[in-house]
Amino acid sequence: xxxxLRDTLQIxxxxxxxELDGEIVVLNLExxxxxxxxxxxARVWQLLQEDGALQKVFDAMxxxxxxxxxxxxxxxxxLVGELCERGxxxxxxxxxx
Numbered sequence: 001x002x003x004x005l006r007d008t009l010q011i012x013x014x015x016x017x018x019e020l021d022g023e024i025v026v027l028n029l030e031x032x033x034x035x036x037x038x039x040x041x042a043r044v045w046q047l048l049q050e051d052g053a054l055q056k057v058f059d060a061m062x063x064x065x066x067x068x069x070x071x072x073x074x075x076x077x078x079l080v081g082e083l084c085e086r087g088x089x090x091x092x093x094x095x096x097x
Contacts, residue, residue, distance in 0.1 A: 003054070003081050003091070005054045005076075005077075007092075008052045009048055009052045009054065009089045009092060010091075010092045012030075012087055012089060014030035015027065015029070015088050017045060019042065022039045022042065023036060023037060023042055024046075026083075028086070028087050031087055033086045033087055041079060044057060044061065047060050047061070048080070048083075048089060052092060054080065
């Protein structure tokens with residue numbers, strides 16, 4: 001599935017996360033999938049937990065980090081795509097505006 005900034009994600013129900021020294025470790029208790037996020041990925045995870053709307057995540061990241069918009073969009077969609085593939089998050093039903 002192709003993701004876009006119009007999508008809204010939700011953290012899968014069997015997923016837990018823990019911050020360790022500015023990074024986040026994510027674990028899907030159902031399938032045992034483990035995923036580590038560096039400081040930038042950890043910020044994306046925090047923003048996803050707050051709202052999940054990818055446009056809002058993008059806007060916050062673009063404000064907080066000095067990065068070109070097209071690079072940020074590509075990197076954000078790549079990361080959240082991987083989170084979805086690993087069963088750590090999913091597109092919220094009716095998550096497209």
